[in-house]
Amino acid sequence: MNKLLLDSPGEQLLLLGNEAIVRGAIEAGVVVATCYPGTPSSEIGDSFFQMQRESGVYFEYSTNEQIAMEVAGAAALAGVRAICSMKHVGLNVAADFLMSIAYEGVKGGFVIVSADDPSLFSSQNEQDNRYYGKLSGLPILEPSSVAEAKEMTKDAFALSEELQEPVILRTTTRINHATGPVILGAIGAKKTAGEFPKDPSRYTMVPSTSMKLHKILLSNYEKAAVKSDDSPYNIISGNGKWGIVTSGVSYNYVIDAVKDLAIESKVGILRIGFSHPLPDGIIKKFLSQKEKVLVVEELEPYLEEGLKVKAQEAANTVQIRGKGDGLFSRAYEFDPRMVRSVIASYFGIKHKDKKPVVTTDLPAIPQRPPNLCPGCPHRATYAAVRKAYGDEPIYANDIGCYTLGMLPPLRMADITVCMGASIGLGAGFAKVTGRKVVSFIGDSTFFHAGIPGLINAVHNDHNITVVIMDNGTTSMTGFQPDPGTDMNNIGFKNPRVPIEDMVKGIGVKHVAVVNPFKYRKMVEQVKEAVEFNGVSVIISRAICPLYQNTFNKQPRRTFFVDHNLCKNHRDCLNTLACPAFYLDKEQVEIDESLCIGCTLCAQICPENAIRPRKIGG
Amino acid sequence: MDITRIIIVAVGGQGNLLASHLVGEAALAGGIPVQISEIHGMSQRGGIVESSLVLGDANSSIISEGEADILIGFEPSETLRDIGKCNKDSLVISNTAPLPPFTVAVGMGVYPSVDGSMKLIGSRVKKLIAFDATKLAREAGSVLALNMVMMGALARTGLLPLSEKLLKQAIIDKTKKAFLEMNLKAFELGYAAGAKAFNGVK
Numbered sequence: 024m025n026k027l028l029l030d031s032p033g034e035q036l037l038l039l040g041n042e043a044i045v046r047g048a049i050e051a052g053v054v055v056a057t058c059y060p061g062t063p064s065s066e067i068g069d070s071f072f073q074m075q076r077e078s079g080v081y082f083e084y085s086t087n088e089q090i091a092m093e094v095a096g097a098a099a100l101a102g103v104r105a106i107c108s109m110k111h112v113g114l115n116v117a118a119d120f121l122m123s124i125a126y127e128g129v130k131g132g133f134v135i136v137s138a139d140d141p142s143l144f145s146s147q148n149e150q151d152n153r154y155y156g157k158l159s160g161l162p163i164l165e166p167s168s169v170a171e172a173k174e175m176t177k178d179a180f181a182l183s184e185e186l187q188e189p190v191i192l193r194t195t196t197r198i199n200h201a202t203g204p205v206i207l208g209a210i211g212a213k214k215t216a217g218e219f220p221k222d223p224s225r226y227t228m229v230p231s232t233s234m235k236l237h238k239i240l241l242s243n244y245e246k247a248a249v250k251s252d253d254s255p256y257n258i259i260s261g262n263g264k265w266g267i268v269t270s271g272v273s274y275n276y277v278i279d280a281v282k283d284l285a286i287e288s289k290v291g292i293l294r295i296g297f298s299h300p301l302p303d304g305i306i307k308k309f310l311s312q313k314e315k316v317l318v319v320e321e322l323e324p325y326l327e328e329g330l331k332v333k334a335q336e337a338a339n340t341v342q343i344r345g346k347g348d349g350l351f352s353r354a355y356e357f358d359p360r361m362v363r364s365v366i367a368s369y370f371g372i373k374h375k376d377k378k379p380v381v382t383t384d385l386p387a388i389p390q391r392p393p394n395l396c397p398g399c400p401h402r403a404t405y406a407a408v409r410k411a412y413g414d415e416p417i418y419a420n421d422i423g424c425y426t427l428g429m430l431p432p433l434r435m436a437d438i439t440v441c442m443g444a445s446i447g448l449g450a451g452f453a454k455v456t457g458r459k460v461v462s463f464i465g466d467s468t469f470f471h472a473g474i475p476g477l478i479n480a481v482h483n484d485h486n487i488t489v490v491i492m493d494n495g496t497t498s499m500t501g502f503q504p505d506p507g508t509d510m511n512n513i514g515f516k517n518p519r520v521p522i523e524d525m526v527k528g529i530g531v532k533h534v535a536v537v538n539p540f541k542y543r544k545m546v547e548q549v550k551e552a553v554e555f556n557g558v559s560v561i562i563s564r565a566i567c568p569l570y571q572n573t574f575n576k577q578p579r580r581t582f583f584v585d586h587n588l589c590k591n592h593r594d595c596l597n598t599l600a601c602p603a604f605y606l607d608k609e610q611v612e613i614d615e616s617l618c619i620g621c622t623l624c625a626q627i628c629p630e631n632a633i634r635p636r637k638i639g640g
Numbered sequence: 641m642d643i644t645r646i647i648i649v650a651v652g653g654q655g656n657l658l659a660s661h662l663v664g665e666a667a668l669a670g671g672i673p674v675q676i677s678e679i680h681g682m683s684q685r686g687g688i689v690e691s692s693l694v695l696g697d698a699n700s701s702i703i704s705e706g707e708a709d710i711l712i713g714f715e716p717s718e719t720l721r722d723i724g725k726c727n728k729d730s731l732v733i734s735n736t737a738p739l740p741p742f743t744v745a746v747g748m749g750v751y752p753s754v755d756g757s758m759k760l761i762g763s764r765v766k767k768l769i770a771f772d773a774t775k776l777a778r779e780a781g782s783v784l785a786l787n788m789v790m791m792g793a794l795a796r797t798g799l800l801p802l803s804e805k806l807l808k809q810a811i812i813d814k815t816k817k818a819f820l821e822m823n824l825k826a827f828e829l830g831y832a833a834g835a836k837a838f839n840g841v842k
Contacts, residue, residue, distance in 0.1 A: 037661065037668050037674070197702060202660075202675075274699070275700045276699075276700050376706065379705040380723055380724065380727060382723060382724045385720060385723070386720075386756065388720055389744050389748065391688055393687035394742055396686070597746070602686050604745050611745075
């Protein structure tokens with residue numbers, strides 16, 4: 024049995040933050056779970072996916088975040104409990120629905136997980152999604168630990184039902200990808216059957232309906248403000264004259280710092296876990312008792328601005344600071360030492376940190392950026408396009424493993440912005456520069472946000488080539504299926520949506536389905552597509568070998584460099600930079616423990632010096 | 641309770657996360673408060689995987705510059721890259737078998753001398769335990785057992801608030817049965833190597 028389904032209240036498990044969120048939902052009797060994967064949220068959906076045959080929870084990887092929110096939102100409108108999870112930028116995709124489901128409200132508990140990524144470990148920006156609470160009027164809960172992530176998720180369902188509004192659970196990478204002890208609670212009963220009585224004057228958001236619904240939202244907001252003021256998640260500890268207000272993981276750094284600095288008796292800490300609406304009474308009372316206040320929060324000054332408003336309303340002139348010179352930055356995540364140091368300097372405490380060992384005189388250490396894997400079909404696609412056109416075209420790229428093709432020697436990502444943007448960007452660049460443009464987009468990203476861009480390119484007659492790099496899965500986030508995935512391989516029967524049929528249906532006149540590992544042929548196919556006047560599409564199809572290994576591991580024929588033939592041109596190394604290559608005594612060698620026998624380097628070698636081993640030989 | 645802060649740094653695929661979770665499970669079984677934090681997502685793409693383990697009465701799950709009590713490096717250049725996490729009182733356990741990144745092969749960097757790197761580290765921290773852990777993993781049955789070798793060496797230091805027995809039990813309970821024999825052998829080899837290095841002069 025999946026450990027997250029154990030019906031053993033009181034048992035303590037070591038769980039990943041994302042697993043704790045799933046367990047919280049299970050304890051709350053969740054019935055529907057949806058997501059589009061994205062770091063650091065992915066393991067929430069993956070856990071539901073892995074347990075779906077035994078959990079009784081309907082789960083789907085939806086095509087994008089908005090659809091995930093719509094499917095789960097409908098379940099909640101029909102009175103059953105639902106959760107949908109996404110990374111912070113995913114909430115931008117779902118924002119249209121979010122803003123209006125807030126007007127509609129829900130009947131069954133509806134929890135929206137937004138996993139933010141301070142320090143951009145795996146993201147294109149570090150936006151602070153607490154502002155979505157203000158924008159939408161919806162409540163936000165923010166856990167500070169893995170154990171609390173479980174409790175808050177569970178309570179978020181009850182809160183949502185009580186307020187009849189979706190509740191946003193806002194986490195950060197250091198919650199999602201932290202692991203800590205969690206005590207299991209009882210598994211709640213499920214209300215599985217939903218009902219949606221017809222009432223268009225209540226649910227169909229034409230202006231006359233929405234005018235009424237906005238009033239309902241505002242009244243629910245008032246109720247939420249009362250709940251926030253009564254919430255056990257807004258915690259005050261200590262009663263010194265100095266105040267620290269904090270939330271999320273920063274709370275941990277504050278607790279440790281106050282202990283390390285031995286200022287427990289001088290400080291009062293307000294940890295805000297119910298961070299939208301802010302708890303009015305608690306904040307005003309806390310501020311009234313303080314001589315000086317420091318706000319410790321990652322990213323934007325969300326709490327700081329809120330506190331300053333509350334202080335003004337109460338005609339309280341206490342000094343409140345958070346962001347600024349000598350204090351905290353709006354960029355990047357915090358760490359215990361930084362928080363300790365700012366607290367010490369703000370309150371004038373002398374302290375001595377342990378000195379890090381000197382690193383200024385270390386020998387240069389070569390960078391180790393993540394790289395396309397040995398045998399990755401994206402490398403083959405890029406090699407063929409670069410062979411055909413070099414640096415001549417503008418290469419508009421997209422979000423996925425293939426973004427790693429930005430690195431030399433491939434250098435195939437001149438720009439990458441957000442999911443699906445490669446096609447619209449490509450169209451715009453082609454229009455104003457007159458240059459050749461090739462847009463690269465993966466299969467999952469194409470389904471997610473690429474299709475409207477392609478329709479636009481056809482309808483407005485843009486002169487671009489779109490290369491859809493179809494490796495059959497969402498590889499960067501951990502091989503989640505997408506609508507083009509052959510689900511038979513992993514024991515499911517979901518129908519496959521063929522990309523080529525869709526592209527032809529949209530009206531693209533030049534469509535080629537190519538195998539990127541047939542290098543010379545692919546180079547010709549690229550030229551045909553790029554020379555075509557108008558929108559052309561190349562579907563470069565080869566399964567992700569790492570993904571294939573998860574369901575069908577095949578013995579592979581590895582390759583070696585035959586030094587009787589090799590003339591050390593190094594075309595293989597200099598054009599492909601496969602991680603399986605290394606230099607030994609100025610000769611290229613292949614690490615056969617990494618080579619998976621994709622044959623690409625053998626096809627590129629001008630001397631045919633890269634030779635296959637016999638399987639098992 | 642004293643706080644022990646451990647950083648494990650490795651290259652994707654070396655089994656860093658399993659090692660940190662096994663220490664975490666052992667801590668849970670031993671009633672020691674434990675927080676783990678990790679950065680993954682690129683682990684299968686040859687990038688760096690770092691995890692931090694905080695044992696004892698602390699709330700934070702990440703470790704700042706200069707504040708690691710123990711740094712465990714599964715790859716020598718990565719140990720060196722992360723040495724700023726240590727202070728003069730830290731203990732470092734490092735594998736000495738290099739895995740050069742592809743940037744070296746394409747001429748974008750030069751791999752530093754392993755001996756030189758270890759000497760440098762050794763001169764700046766309280767104790768360095770450096771040995772060819774990859775060789776021992778291979779001796780146990782597979783390079784994949786490298787993480788167990790490193791855990792064995794960690795157990796030998798006696799600096800964990802956890803017994804060797806608890807760590808072994810975590811391996812028995814939480815790793816795949818097919819690899820158990822190899823894993824335990826690798827742990828023992830690491831333990832013995834740790835002992836040898838530990839008794840020797842720094």
